Amino acid sequence: MKILCLHGKGTSGRIFKSQTTSLRRKLEERDPKTTFEFDFVDGPQPSAPAPDTPLFYDPPHYAFYEGTEIKAIRAAHEWLSRVVEQRGPYDGALLFSQGCALVSSYMLYQQWYEPDSPPPFKFAMFICGGVPITVLKDLGVPVSKDVEELDLATKRQLLDKTTCKITRDRWQLTDYASVVRRAQFDSDDCFGLNLNVIPPELKIRIPTVHVYGRKDPRLPASVQLAGLCDPYIRKVYDQGGGHEIPRSKEVSEELALLMEWCAHRGTWPGQEAAGF
Known part of the structure; x- marks a missing residue:
């Protein structure tokens, strides 16, 4: 079973391999x-190291694209198509941060513009990542000013290594778990995004696992991506930390269990027949 592994911005395939040693x-x-x-594949562009990259990880560091403009993201999609063609086929994908953004947006564009094409992966595990807001807007999804402001604010917090203050102030005044759980389903307020107005063609229809951290400034993006995936073949897990892949025994065992479920569900003989 072959799995494509894409790292976060400002790291590398070698770093991602080290970060997932316990899980594997x-x-x-x-x-x-x-x-x-x-x-484990390196991104196509050299990059400065991510702010939270430990000093013992030597360069080089890579990114899949810079900025959030559609032109840059679509160029990265072309690169990903070549990777899948030349190094695949792949059964699944294991993704972190910008790797999540790349693959989720790639799949949404394919579903929208090439609805008869088979998906590039049978299953995917997304860790601490979401769909770029610019992609949702380009695909015609109504995105409010509040969503854009939250997206910008959480990105700034991530760069500043601060806590998830904006999310906590706005949403965690009530029961945290209930807010996150409610936001994942057909809701008119998935951290400001109205999932009820998004057509089925823009819902990812392969088995997925979504791993987020309650201390991660990018938590809203992770939950929004979960809301953009089929809830009947999707699992979510709060790893309890920040924008990272915790390596504790408890978390690693849970992630392995989730990956096992996702891989087996994605290769279930009835998956294709069920229309997913």
Whole structure:
């Protein structure tokens, strides 16, 4: 079972491989009968290191694109198409941060403009990442000013290494878990985004896992991406931390369990017949 692994902006395939060592080891322990081949690929563009990249990770560092303009994102999609063609086929994808943004937006454009094409992956695990707001707007999704302001503010917090203050102030005054759970389903307020007006063609229809951290400034983006995926073949998990891949035994075991579910569900014989 071959899995494409795409890192976050300002890191690399080598760094992402190190960050997921515990997860992959636990997955092998849980499912020794399944051979998982993880393909860690560097982004096509050199990049400054991410603000939270540990000093012991030496350069080079990479990104899949710079900025959030559609032209740059679509160019990255062309690069991804070449990777899938030349290094694939892939069964699934394991993604972090900008890797999530790249693959989720790639799939949404494909579903919208090439509805008869098979998806590039049978399943995906998204960790601490969401769909760029510019992509949603380009695809015709109504995006309010509040959503854009929140997106900009949380990006600034991530760069400043601050806590998720804006999200906490606006949404966590009530029960945190209830707010996040409610926002994932057909809701008119998924952290400001109205999921009820988004057509089915813009809902990702492969089995997905969404891992977010309650201390992550980019939490709203992760939850919005979960809301853009089929709730019947989707699982979500709060890893309890920030914009990171925790390596504790408890979290690694849970992530391995979720990856195992996602991989088996994505390759279930009835998946294609069910129309997903």
